[in-house]
Amino acid sequence: MTPDLVLLGKALGGGMPLAAYGGRRDLMERVAPAGPVYQAGTYAAHPLAIAAALATLDLLDATPGLWEQLEGSAARVASGIESAASAAGVDVRVQRVASMWTPFFAPHPVRSWDDASAVDTKRYARFFRGMLERGVLLPPSQFECAFVSAAHGPEEIALTLEAAQAALVEARS
Numbered sequence: 230m231t232p233d234l235v236l237l238g239k240a241l242g243g244g245m246p247l248a249a250y251g252g253r254r255d256l257m258e259r260v261a262p263a264g265p266v267y268q269a270g271t272y273a274a275h276p277l278a279i280a281a282a283l284a285t286l287d288l289l290d291a292t293p294g295l296w297e298q299l300e301g302s303a304a305r306v307a308s309g310i311e312s313a314a315s316a317a318g319v320d321v322r323v324q325r326v327a328s329m330w331t332p333f334f335a336p337h338p339v340r341s342w343d344d345a346s347a348v349d350t351k352r353y354a355r356f357f358r359g360m361l362e363r364g365v366l367l368p369p370s371q372f373e374c375a376f377v378s379a380a381h382g383p384e385e386i387a388l389t390l391e392a393a394q395a396a397l398v399e400a401r402s
Contacts, residue, residue, distance in 0.1 A: 359396025
């Protein structure tokens with residue numbers, strides 16, 4: 230399926246504030262100066278952010294197998310957290326796309342607002358604090374995603390999963 234519009238956020242800039250969007254020609258022609266829709270923003274075309282984005286894309290292109298490495302690492306994190314949660318007796322579903330992942334404290338996948346509004350955010354907060362105490366920084370909100378980067382090798386993945394095992398036991402209560 231081809232999307233009508235694509236929005237790319239901060240990751241595009243390699244940590245710099247940058248966003249980009251694109252889409253079908255008929256929609257893009259509605260944006261000024263060609264059309265009546267004005268678009269501007271904080272993340273719009275800052276030269277330093279553009280340079281960071283180009284450097285990020287160059288690195289991704291120049292590193293054979295990097296996308297596959299990121300996919301595999303994120304899959305190991307997701308399955309490891311779900312296994313640790315199961316062993317701890319905690320309902321967790323890790324939803325993941327490529328290197329982005331989010332652990333939801335719910336007995337089922339989160340696919341709608343109704344599903345999202347039913348997750349256990351208090352349990353996530355306990356898990357977050359447990360991970361932080363063990364040196365693993367996750368997004369503080371249940372509704373943000375974490376990322377695996379090229380800097381996360383097997384040792385970092387193992388340490389993350391070890392921390393998750395203990396933090397999930399603590400989050401149980």
